[in-house]
Amino acid sequence: MTRHRGRGIASINYPIGMNLGGDPSQALVHSNPSGKFTVALSSIDLGQGMKSVTRQICAETLGVPVEDVYVDTADSDTGPHCMGSFASRGTHRVGNAVMAAAREARGVMMEAAAEELEVNAADLETDGRGNIHVKGAPHRSISTKDVAIAAQFKQGKTISGRGIFLVPLSAVDPETGEMSPATCYAHACLVAEVDVDDETGEVAMVRMDSAYELGRALNPRLVEQQLVGGAWMGVSHALYETPEPYYPEPVHGPRDFVEYLMPGPGDICPHDIAVLERPAPDGPFGAKGPGEMCANPVLPAVANAIFNAVGVRIDDLPITPEKVLRAIKAQGGARPQARH
Amino acid sequence: MSKIPLQFRHNGRDVAIFVDGGTNLLAALRELIGDMTPKFGCGQGGCGTCSVLIDGELHLSCLTLAETVAGRSIETLDGMKQGPNLHPLQRAFADNFAAQCGYCTPGMLMAAKALLDRNPSPSRDEVIEAISGNICRCTGYEPIINAILAAAGGRVSA
Numbered sequence A: 001m002t003r004h005r006g007r008g009i010a011s012i013n014y015p016i017g018m019n020l021g022g023d024p025s026q027a028l029v030h031s032n033p034s035g036k037f038t039v040a041l042s043s044i045d046l047g048q049g050m051k052s053v054t055r056q057i058c059a060e061t062l063g064v065p066v067e068d069v070y071v072d073t074a075d076s077d078t079g080p081h082c083m084g085s086f087a088s089r090g091t092h093r094v095g096n097a098v099m100a101a102a103r104e105a106r107g108v109m110m111e112a113a114a115e116e117l118e119v120n121a122a123d124l125e126t127d128g129r130g131n132i133h134v135k136g137a138p139h140r141s142i143s144t145k146d147v148a149i150a151a152q153f154k155q156g157k158t159i160s161g162r163g164i165f166l167v168p169l170s171a172v173d174p175e176t177g178e179m180s181p182a183t184c185y186a187h188a189c190l191v192a193e194v195d196v197d198d199e200t201g202e203v204a205m206v207r208m209d210s211a212y213e214l215g216r217a218l219n220p221r222l223v224e225q226q227l228v229g230g231a232w233m234g235v236s237h238a239l240y241e242t243p244e245p246y247y248p249e250p251v252h253g254p255r256d257f258v259e260y261l262m263p264g265p266g267d268i269c270p271h272d273i274a275v276l277e278r279p280a281p282d283g284p285f286g287a288k289g290p291g292e293m294c295a296n297p298v299l300p301a302v303a304n305a306i307f308n309a310v311g312v313r314i315d316d317l318p319i320t321p322e323k324v325l326r327a328i329k330a331q332g333g334a335r336p337q338a339r340h
Numbered sequence B: 001m002s003k004i005p006l007q008f009r010h011n012g013r014d015v016a017i018f019v020d021g022g023t024n025l026l027a028a029l030r031e032l033i034g035d036m037t038p039k040f041g042c043g044q045g046g047c048g049t050c051s052v053l054i055d056g057e058l059h060l061s062c063l064t065l066a067e068t069v070a071g072r073s074i075e076t077l078d079g080m081k082q083g084p085n086l087h088p089l090q091r092a093f094a095d096n097f098a099a100q101c102g103y104c105t106p107g108m109l110m111a112a113k114a115l116l117d118r119n120p121s122p123s124r125d126e127v128i129e130a131i132s133g134n135i136c137r138c139t140g141y142e143p144i145i146n147a148i149l150a151a152a153g154g155r156v157s158a
């Protein structure tokens, strides 16, 4: 038995969102009786952090502390329309909608503050700590809470805003088939190192090194969490899991976690990640979003690393020990390739 | 089928319920006691999200017959925080971004507690071993391992 070390690389160009139906998402922002704000969405946070990121986007746009913003989400009974949490669209699409809604709400808030301070709204600014004051004269100030109270009891206004993200539907060119399904692209490159056992066909992850370009990282810790975890979903797709192991024959489909395999804590390896920030011109504060891209480059990089280790090219996922072993047998043994 | 009377301690409190023969502990906790912190992931021992401590020892509540815990002491995630304060392990999970969807988290925390209760300064390999019966779809385990090591080392925020 020999274990062969191999290294593989993959680079990807990843579209944020998609073209279907204009890819719309909507957001509503309003002030509460307490002078704090609620963002109403029907978009879903699956744990990827959209609730935190939309909260930050709203607070930053309104000019209020992040503690003063609540995000009420994942309820299509109370939230406005959203296409959903998929296609890596959450931060970009929903974030843009929240930004537009918060901008409109900010306009009303500043008008209401101007009325109270008896100045022109254009002369006002927010301090990000819950106050609005006259530019250059911070003592002429009113808290956002007092503005909300004035709007409710004196001015008869709702401090609220509506936001929508919608792109024009891109038609397919009948001649060339060309279309533009996405408005911006993120990028990644990942190097995977594996050990392949030529007797059992088992593939063990040794290390990963990656670089991700995902626009501005609005919440760097959440981005890191996505990239660290998502890479293991990629490994899982590459090496372990499938609902249809003998596609198209469905009867062998896994029924539980003993048959539907995923990596366990003992299977992980070091992963060094570099995040490059190139703000997207059409993203909320320049964000694109990590999304599905955190899993995608892993699959081809692992397949390439296996080729590098033992010289077999497996283009059918997941790359199970059985497939590796059959391929090694078919070529008459492992043929390690040159390592660079 | 006649019901079986059952008494045990649940997070330090005596409870008494009637269960059908064959009821598993997970169902008893969730449906009869109303403690929703142990989760149902697979119901057959494959995922670990239903983990609880029985007399301080880690068990899969989906594979434990409720009747077998008569007179014993069950700890679940529900009993972990002390009043308004998070347990140091919970704090460490939050600090280290060790939960995303959170579905594995109750089981991970109970497995971690079982480890630290008997081995307060485990090695990284011992941590991995301790959570090896628990599947996490989201985090890639690294943040969970780091959180448990941080809690063991007292490196948690106030």
Ligand code: FES
Pocket (backbone or CB within 6 Å): B039, B040, B041, B042, B043, B044, B045, B046, B047, B048, B049, B050, B051, B060, B061, B062, B063
């Ligand atoms: S629900 Fe008990 S191990 Fe999965």
Ligand code: FES
Pocket (backbone or CB within 6 Å): A047, B098, B099, B100, B101, B102, B103, B104, B105, B135, B136, B137, B138, B139
């Ligand atoms: S946080 Fe989602 S399964 Fe672990």
